[in-house]
Structures are given as structure tokens and as C-alpha cells.
Amino acid sequence: MTRVVHEFAATVPRWSPYVTPVELDKATPEQRDAMQITPSSKGISPYVLTLAHDPESLKVRSPLFNTIMYGKGGLSSAERELGAVAASIVNSCVYCVAVHAARFNQLTKRPEVMETIFAGGVEAELEDHHQAIFDFAVKLSQSPPAAGPAEIAALRDIGLSEIEILDLILSASIFGWANRLMHTLGEPVRD
Amino acid sequence: MQVKHHSCMPVWSPILPGKDEMTLIENLAGVRASTPLSDALAQRTEIMGLSQASHDAVLLPRDPGGLSHAERAALAARMAGWNADPALVAHYRELLAQAGETPALAAVASGELVASPAVEARFAAIIRHADLLTRRTRDARKEDITALIAAGVTEPDIVRLAELAAFVNYQARVIAGLRLLGAAA
Structure with a gap:
């Protein structure tokens, strides 16, 4: 039986849309191009x-998302994923959390970090390096954005460079976009 | 700040910024030249250019569907207001003026309540949904989509509305982050 998933976890569910998706064989040339169908x-x-x-x-949006999350240089991939997860926790996007927690775990082999975040939510207590990144992304993701000079100072204190902080701003912000699609246009289910 | 348009092109063409031009986000964030932040952004020009193209795709689409350019600009101004960003509000008020402002859309843009005879039920549902997606994303449920459909909003317009709300919220956060980073240099 299919059930809707409400709990944060690192196992990726299936995404079930609330609206009727475009039928592939009825897609217009413009839709096919946007979906990058070959x-x-x-x-x-x-x-x-x-x-x-x-x-x-x-x-x-597709190339923007990919360039922010997978572009070369700057912030490490795992730290971009941590920013993505922080935003997704704020917006309660269970599907986004699962995908990006799984990527973080794959990159770091440290599943306990995400377990702590699932249990503690936005109040999760992490080691200093992860805490500074997580807290900044959580505060930037609030509505209205609530990050301030103290959160930037904490990022500098853990040694992040200008471009690394820029990449964190971008990865948290692009999940302000992705969460508003994934969490509001459909729901995560397990079959 | 005005969105740059080349005079030879129709207003809806996506305009990628030139090499030395700042994008809307950088302008609104007040990024100063020859600073650590401008140096970092010089390594992320593709992202800034795609962000600008995204702005044009959601605010000035060739095919606006059931959400006119003026309605999009009014909703964007409203959502920028919820994000407490007066400069971003001013940008969208200018887009609204260019697209054709009406008293009802001006009220929408300024965040006023929408229970007005001047606002039809379908657009009132759209405004409520834009507010939900901006202020309480986590509370969005399947029933919110059902309510939009019941109010006469088509499925493609529901997706268009989600993209518009999602983009403005992305943009507001990048601007907020860049302002903080620039100020802390």
C-alpha cells in the first residue's frame, strides 16, 4: 500500500505529483527541449x-541548479549538500532532504551528521564546522531571511573563503527555489 | 534599477548580461567593484547570468499562460515585501508600472488583503497561494492545490505560479546573502 512519507530520512522515496504531469508523447517541441530529451x-x-x-x-532553472550544486571550485560538494539540507529542513521538503542527505552521506561517509539533523531539526547541535554552515543556511532560508553578520562571522571563523561563502549562499538559496516546487507540487510516498 | 533591454529586441527576450555588466541581483545587493565579493562573483558569472535569465523567464515569459506580466510583477512585488526587501519591491513595482498597473494590482503589490470586489475569486486564490509559498512553505498541502483548481486555476498555471514564487524567494535570498557578505568584507 502506498503511504505518504512525513519523517526526515536519507532513503529516497518516490515523488507523486498533485497535478497531472505533461504526457511525454504529447509534449511540444519547446517542452521536449526544456526537458532535454534526446x-x-x-x-x-x-x-x-x-x-x-x-x-x-x-x-x-535546470542548468542554474546544476551549476550551483555541481560546478567546479569553491565550496566542497558535501558542504553544498549540507546547505541544501538545511534549507529543505526549514521548508519541510522531505523528498529534498532525503536526496541531499543521501548525497552528503555518500560524500562524507558520516551518516551520524544527518541523523543528528533529522532528530534535532533546525535546532540540531553539530560540530563547529558543520554548525556554522547549517545555522547560516537555516537562517537564510527563513521567511523573511534572518541571517546576519554573526552568522557570516561564524563562517569566516571556521575558515571559509569569500567564494566558499558565496557558494553556500547560492546552494541554500537554490533550495529555496527547489523546495517550493518539490514540496508544494507533490508529495513523497513509499509503495 | 531598470532591467536592461536592447532596443532592437522585444521586451520579453531573455537578456544575458554583457561581460562587464552587473546583473539585477548584483545591482540590488550593492556589490562594489574591486572587492573580495566582486572577485568571487567574477568566478560565478554563469550562475549570475542564468539567474538573470530565470528572472526574465518567470517575470516576462513569451507565453505567460493565465498569469499576465502585470499580475506576475504585482505578485513578485508582494513576495519581495514579505521578504523585507524594499529595493526588490521597488524593482517589481517598476516592472508593474511598465506592464500596466491597475489600482487592484497596486493593492496586491503592496501586500494588502485581497477580499475586494476588484479581485476575482481565481486571482484571490492565486494571491493566497503566493503568500503561502513565500511565508509558510512548510505548511503547503495537497488541499492547497485542490483549492486552486476549484477556483479555476489551470494545472499549467499552478506550475507557473510555483516557479514564480520559488524564483522570487531564491532571488531575495541571494540578494540578502550578498549584502551580508559585501558588508562583512
Whole structure:
């Protein structure tokens, strides 16, 4: 039986949309282009098919997301994932948390960090380095954004450079975008 | 600050900034030249350019569907207000003026309550949803989508609205972060 997932975890559920996704064989050329469909494309996810309702946004958001999360240099991949998870905890995007907690675990082999975050939520107590990154991303993700000079100073204290802090701002912020799609247009389920 | 438009192009064309031009986000964040922050941003020009293109895709789309450019600008100004960013509000008020401001849309932009005879039920539902996605994202439920559909909002417009709200909230956070980083240099 299918059930909706409400708990934070690092095992990735299935995403079930609240609106009817675009049918692949009825997609317009513009929608197909935005979904980056090639002759070798196999399963296009329900999420991408849902976003194909607005191909102009999808076409620019996909490369923006990938460049922020997977671009070269600057903040480490694991720390970008930590920023992504912090935003997703604030916005309660269970699906986003699962995907990016799993990536963090894969990169760091330290699942206890995410276990602490799942248990403590935005109040989670972490080691200093992770704490500074997590707290900044949590505060930036609040509405309105609540990060201030103290959180920036904490990032400098743990030794982050200008571009590393810039990358953290970007990775937390792009999840302010992703969470508002994933958490509001569908729900995580287990079959 | 005005969005840059090349005179030879229609207003809706996505404009990528030139090499030495600052994007909207950098302008609104007050990024100063020859600072550690401007040096860091010089390594992230692709991201800033894609952010600018995203702005144009959600505020000035070629196919706006059931959300006109003026309605989008009014909603964006409202959401910028919830994000406590007067400079971003001013930018969207200017876009609203360019697209054709009405008294009802001006009220929407300034964050006023929407229970007005001047606002049809469908648009009132859209405003409520934009507020939810901006102020209480975590509380969004399946029932909120059901309510939009019941108010006559189409499924493609629900996705367009989510992208608009999501973008403005992304943009407001990048601007807030850059201001902090620039000030702390």
C-alpha cells in the first residue's frame, strides 16, 4: 500500500505529483527541449514532466541548479549538500532532504551528521564546522531571511573563503527555489 | 534599477548580461567593484547570468499562460515585501508600472488583503497561494492545490505560479546573502 512519507530520512522515496504531469508523447517541441530529451532519453521523471508545464522556467532553472550544486571550485560538494539540507529542513521538503542527505552521506561517509539533523531539526547541535554552515543556511532560508553578520562571522571563523561563502549562499538559496516546487507540487510516498 | 533591454529586441527576450555588466541581483545587493565579493562573483558569472535569465523567464515569459506580466510583477512585488526587501519591491513595482498597473494590482503589490470586489475569486486564490509559498512553505498541502483548481486555476498555471514564487524567494535570498557578505568584507 502506498503511504505518504512525513519523517526526515536519507532513503529516497518516490515523488507523486498533485497535478497531472505533461504526457511525454504529447509534449511540444519547446517542452521536449526544456526537458532535454534526446533520442536516447529513457524514463523522464514525473517531477520533470510536471515542471514541463512551464518550459521557459524549466529550461533555465535546470542548468542554474546544476551549476550551483555541481560546478567546479569553491565550496566542497558535501558542504553544498549540507546547505541544501538545511534549507529543505526549514521548508519541510522531505523528498529534498532525503536526496541531499543521501548525497552528503555518500560524500562524507558520516551518516551520524544527518541523523543528528533529522532528530534535532533546525535546532540540531553539530560540530563547529558543520554548525556554522547549517545555522547560516537555516537562517537564510527563513521567511523573511534572518541571517546576519554573526552568522557570516561564524563562517569566516571556521575558515571559509569569500567564494566558499558565496557558494553556500547560492546552494541554500537554490533550495529555496527547489523546495517550493518539490514540496508544494507533490508529495513523497513509499509503495 | 531598470532591467536592461536592447532596443532592437522585444521586451520579453531573455537578456544575458554583457561581460562587464552587473546583473539585477548584483545591482540590488550593492556589490562594489574591486572587492573580495566582486572577485568571487567574477568566478560565478554563469550562475549570475542564468539567474538573470530565470528572472526574465518567470517575470516576462513569451507565453505567460493565465498569469499576465502585470499580475506576475504585482505578485513578485508582494513576495519581495514579505521578504523585507524594499529595493526588490521597488524593482517589481517598476516592472508593474511598465506592464500596466491597475489600482487592484497596486493593492496586491503592496501586500494588502485581497477580499475586494476588484479581485476575482481565481486571482484571490492565486494571491493566497503566493503568500503561502513565500511565508509558510512548510505548511503547503495537497488541499492547497485542490483549492486552486476549484477556483479555476489551470494545472499549467499552478506550475507557473510555483516557479514564480520559488524564483522570487531564491532571488531575495541571494540578494540578502550578498549584502551580508559585501558588508562583512
